[in-house]
Amino acid sequence: MEHGSYEDQTQATFSLNDEDHTLANSLRFVLNQDPRVSVCGYSIPHPSDARVNIRVQTTGDPASEVVKDSCQDLMLMCQHVRSTFDQAFTKFKSENES
Amino acid sequence: MFVLILKTESVQYSGAYASMKVDNSLRLDQFRSNFRVQVTKIEKDEKKEEDLIEFDMVGIDASIANAFRRILISEVPTMAIEKVLIANNTSVIQDEVLAHRLGLIPLNVDPRLFEFMSESDLPNEKNTIVFKLHARCGKGGRITVKSDQLKWLPQGSEFLLSTEKNAPSSTSKQRTYTSFSCNQDSIPELRDKPIGPKYPGINLARLGPGQEIELEAHAVKGMGKTHAKWSPVATAWYKMLPEVVLLENIEGEQAEKLKIKCPQKVFDIEDIGNKKRAIVARPRECTLCRECIRGYGWDKKVAIRRVKDHFLFTIESTGALPPEVLFTEAVKILEDKCERVITELS
Numbered sequence: 001m002e003h004g005s006y007e008d009q010t011q012a013t014f015s016l017n018d019e020d021h022t023l024a025n026s027l028r029f030v031l032n033q034d035p036r037v038s039v040c041g042y043s044i045p046h047p048s049d050a051r052v053n054i055r056v057q058t059t060g061d062p063a064s065e066v067v068k069d070s071c072q073d074l075m076l077m078c079q080h081v082r083s084t085f086d087q088a089f090t091k092f093k094s095e096n097e098s
Numbered sequence: 099m100f101v102l103i104l105k106t107e108s109v110q111y112s113g114a115y116a117s118m119k120v121d122n123s124l125r126l127d128q129f130r131s132n133f134r135v136q137v138t139k140i141e142k143d144e145k146k147e148e149d150l151i152e153f154d155m156v157g158i159d160a161s162i163a164n165a166f167r168r169i170l171i172s173e174v175p176t177m178a179i180e181k182v183l184i185a186n187n188t189s190v191i192q193d194e195v196l197a198h199r200l201g202l203i204p205l206n207v208d209p210r211l212f213e214f215m216s217e218s219d220l221p222n223e224k225n226t227i228v229f230k231l232h233a234r235c236g237k238g239g240r241i242t243v244k245s246d247q248l249k250w251l252p253q254g255s256e257f258l259l260s261t262e263k264n265a266p267s268s269t270s271k272q273r274t275y276t277s278f279s280c281n282q283d284s285i286p287e288l289r290d291k292p293i294g295p296k297y298p299g300i301n302l303a304r305l306g307p308g309q310e311i312e313l314e315a316h317a318v319k320g321m322g323k324t325h326a327k328w329s330p331v332a333t334a335w336y337k338m339l340p341e342v343v344l345l346e347n348i349e350g351e352q353a354e355k356l357k358i359k360c361p362q363k364v365f366d367i368e369d370i371g372n373k374k375r376a377i378v379a380r381p382r383e384c385t386l387c388r389e390c391i392r393g394y395g396w397d398k399k400v401a402i403r404r405v406k407d408h409f410l411f412t413i414e415s416t417g418a419l420p421p422e423v424l425f426t427e428a429v430k431i432l433e434d435k436c437e438r439v440i441t442e443l444s
């Protein structure tokens with residue numbers, strides 16, 4: 001994973017190795033929801049390379065911080081999905097097997 | 099008209115929120131309160147083990163639902179046969195075809211008990227499962243070799259390395275193709291549930307009189323993105339909840355027509371006084387085939403839409419893990435990915 005940025009910390013391209021649409025698209029979604037982000041998008045430069053570039057431009061905060069926060073948010077969302085799913089599953093089981 | 103089908107993305111760019119001064123934590127809370135899961139169906143196979151789950155996931159964006167689906171198909175690891183050592187094969191099926199068939203057999207083993215084998219690793223009890231297959235057809239008749247003839251070897255390979263064959267056998271234990279330091283039987287989880295193919299009746303080869311197959315199959319841990327044989331799901335998919343809307347009252351003959359039009363029986367007829375009126379009775383059954391809006395004027399009467407944050411998710415497991423565990427694992431994998439990015443950036 002590299003981090004391509006200039007003097008200006010508010011815009012950066014993050015190049016993630018061994019990742020694809022799976023992470024990039026979800027991250028792009030979370031980033032785009034963040035009010036601090038002015039532009040965000042991702043691309044896969046070449047389909048044979050396992051690499052994805054995520055471009056983030058912010059309204060003032062350092063881009064890497066914003067990306068970190070978004071990852072954190074995505075993780076929290078996942079945890080919530082997991083616990084909700086577990087509850088729903090146990091509920092279904094108890095209703096259908098007793 | 100096709101715009102309806104293609105617009106699967108929701109309008110959620112930062113600008114939409116900036117003017118409202120909405121902050122981060124609020125959006126998460128909002129997600130938490132809106133998100134809902136409801137299991138609608140669980141199916142079991144003959145052995146009473148779960149192999150299919152259907153559930154509704156409401157209040158999540160397509161990008162994340164799709165991430166779960168993609169991970170399920172290509173990134174949740176399982177065990178599958180990767181190396182086949184063929185000692186003898188006089189059947190009509192070629193070695194490489196036979197090896198490929200063996201690779202595709204779903205194995206009934208929890209992959210979480212094993213480790214990935216990297217290039218430099220020697221096959222040991224933590225990363226390899228060894229099976230043996232020895233089938234021979236006697237004189238007269240034919241036999242079919244099925245997957246249940248694969249026998250698990252908890253002590254590892256029985257084939258000697260070629261370098262050992264010529265060496266004097268007086269020295270200590272001879273080396274085989276695997277170096278197990280203990281018997282896999284001694285691992286409690288494996289003792290209670292011996293490893294074998296998930297389904298006993300998968301045809302591998304047909305043998306004629308005098309033909310014989312003798313081989314050893316080594317299974318390792320892998321992911322679906324390397325080869326589909328490691329994919330833990332037969333398939334995993336979702337569709338958005340269809341929303342069928344009647345734009346005007348459809349009555350009498352027209353209602354009868356509409357009811358017959360739909361192959362999925364989405365519409366029903368309701369009697370109001372002595373009038374017959376069409377209603378949408380089973381929108382979940384809709385396949386979005388667009389038959390109901392075909393023909394002149396029908397698109398003014400009926401609209402088919404989809405609810406953009408309501409997903410009907412289906413997961414069919416191949417048998418290594420029950421489908422609900424697969425989903426949980428997939429979500430964990432997405433979490434790990436995020437964590438990796440965070441550590442890389444800190």
Ligand code: SF4
Nearest residue numbers: 360384385387388390
């Ligand atoms: S789109 Fe097809 S399945 Fe859906 S309501 Fe219309 S006719 Fe029925």
